[in-house]
Amino acid sequence: MIPVEYIVLIAFLLCVAFYTVSYGIWIWKKRNRLGAVMIFLVAIIAVILPIYILIFREV
């Protein structure tokens, strides 16, 4: 069972990632493709890494 505070934290992270992705799309439209790809990468890592550490990693 995932604790409630973890769910809140993940929801916040998802919001941040969503905003970052929307920024990446704007950058993509401005023809900065490499920058956009890196921003998508950062957004994905910013969600996956904390989720992995919070939920799946055994201490």
Next chain:
Amino acid sequence: MDIKKRIKNLLFFHEPQMEKPFILKEDSSSDGRDNSDIEKNKEGSRKKKNEDLLLLKKLEKIKLTDKKEGSDKEEKPDISKQLSENKRVIEERFSIPLNGDLIIRKFDITVKDSVIAAFLIFFDGLVDTKVINDDILQPLMLLSNLDIKSDGENILNYIRSHILPHNQLKEARTHQEVIDEVYFGGCGLYIDGLDTAFTADVKEFPGRSVERPNNELVIRGPQEGFTESLRSNTGLIRKRLMDQKLITENIIIGRRSRTPCSIMYVKDIANDSLVAEVRRRLKSIEVDHIMDTGELEQFIEDDPSLPTPQVMATERPDRVCSMLTEGRVAIVMHGSPFVLVVPVTSNDIMYSAEDQYLRFPYSNLLRIIRILALLMSLLLPAIFLAITNYHHEMIPTDLLLAILSAREKVPFPSVVEVFLMEISFELIREAGIRIPGPIGPTLGIIGALILGQAAVEANIVSPILIIVVAVTGLGSFAIPNFSAGFAFRILRFGFIILSAISGFLGITVGLVLMGLWMVNAKSFGVPFVSPVAPRTSGGFSDAVLKSPVWKQEKRPDYMNAKKGRKQPHISRRWINRDVDSNKSDSEDNNG
């Protein structure tokens, strides 16, 4: 609906709506680099040419809009041929007879059988009355019965060419032009039947003479400082920089104060877009009164939230000249003994004028000491707090024990102790400045000594903290720029708070934030931390440490000056025995 919009705003990125900030780019007519560099970059040159063309177009646009703005602001001729009408307007504009110090001198110019009425206006106290008597009134009143033709055009020409011997005689078509001249120590001459008035520069302002600069003292180098007179200041600059391309443009700022200002730059060095931007910013200021360049600085700076100054204010003409030769622009203002120079970088605010006059090992030593002083002024109390509160392992155990035993009887936490001492120090400094006469500094020192000693004996603060605060104070005095000293004093308190919260972690966070802030800042389109970040190419050799003067061949790359090189590769040509001293130096010149 409103909530939906807010959520959407929070979740989606929106393109910033603000206007693009001014960025100083390479000038279209600049040589920029060495010839050899250009040859190497032949492939890139085509691309650069296209960019240059685009820039040129932009520049022309700026110039056009400037001209348009100028022409919009230009007033229509409003001087009447009726002398009584002109007198009425002048009396109305100057609130006569309420205004006591404006002199209106009526007189007649006798021409053959007829008499032409005229009047002269000037402010008592702003003009040299002897010049008015000898060069204006005497010729006009005594040289009567002259062969003057009856039509207005000829009277105007005749008076200008034959009667008035004054060296600075101008014709004005509007009352405002006359009024501006009169306020700036001139006099206005209205003649019946002419729709043009004459203005003559007869100023003699009450003011101090050229003295030593008070805040930028040097041991080696010129000892002259600016005064409050605009023309005296521009003269001091011209006296040193006898470059025929040195331009002085006049601008009036302030709807009511009508303060005359001058923009100075070297035409074939300064980037055109930089000059246009300075002109644009100054012309766009809408304010009633402006008294000093300190106010003007706040009107034209890029980022008001940045703690450090983004404009250099100096009272040394030699410093202004040296910066003008690098392609910067100076702003001189009537009534202010400080001249502004733009753009400025973080390095410039750490330099003293003396650096250029001392041999390079000496000035480099001074620069290193100044950097250390800056770090101490900014971080020493914060580091002290971090070490004593969080990171005991960083100092030798004996020293730690000494600090702790000294603090044993102090009842406050160390952060309170630090704040107490820092605030006391600032208080002594401020009081020392405000106390009149020579007592001020003495009282400051005595106050500090007595207060420090008493505070230690009363167990309010520990002795080691007195040392820390004293060294911090000394460090802040070693920063040559007055405004930058203020900036670091403010930031120091921020670092103390961060250090009290989380020790070195807080200091690091503070440094990162400060770094981001500085790196993001620009001064008239030039990144504030250049040439360090962004690192600029080229052999500019006066960045953090300086090379010998004969090796300082190039101008700062970030200035994007029209001419990148200021002296040839071998400036000390005497080292080559084959060089004939009579030979023209045009071959190797910077062009």
